[in-house]
Amino acid sequence: MKKVLIVSASYYVDINKSLLIEAKIALDKAKINYKIINTPGIFEIPVVIAKNLRKFDGFVALGCVIKGDTPHFEFISRSTFDGIMNLSIKSRKPIGNGIITSLNKKQAIERSFPSKKKIKPNKGKEAANAVISILINGT
Numbered sequence: 001m002k003k004v005l006i007v008s009a010s011y012y013v014d015i016n017k018s019l020l021i022e023a024k025i026a027l028d029k030a031k032i033n034y035k036i037i038n039t040p041g042i043f044e045i046p047v048v049i050a051k052n053l054r055k056f057d058g059f060v061a062l063g064c065v066i067k068g069d070t071p072h073f074e075f076i077s078r079s080t081f082d083g084i085m086n087l088s089i090k091s092r093k094p095i096g097n098g099i100i101t102s103l104n105k106k107q108a109i110e111r112s113f114p115s116k117k118k119i120k121p122n123k124g125k126e127a128a129n130a131v132i133s134i135l136i137n138g139t
Helices: 013-029 042-051 072-091 105-110 123-137
Strands: 003-009 033-039 058-066 095-102
Touching: 003 013, 003 042, 003 123, 013 033, 013 058, 013 095, 013 105, 013 123, 033 042, 042 058, 042 072, 042 095, 058 072, 058 105, 058 123, 072 095, 095 105, 095 123
Parallel strands: 003 033, 003 058, 058 095
Antiparallel strands: none
């Protein structure tokens, strides 16, 4: 049976909770075992995945970063996304990116609400479904 690690950044608790719930629902529906590791923020996600590459078949990265008044948003987002992409390519394992990057909290909430309550899809569910698709269908 396939095993997935969900790495969940807990900085925005309310947003992340919804991402996590939807990702778990998708993995449960696909009958894929998973474990959850929490990190303080998105920047720590790539190192947690790197430390666990041999233990899991796929990964789901969840979290949120909201643009502020400094360039911090760009540095953190770019480094994290590059790290995730590099790990996925080098390991040849799927990593679903459910990290929301938004200009404000309203946008982040719109992308994290449970999918049945709104039109825009939940990014946690999308990330889990991407990993499921590769693990089950090879696509």
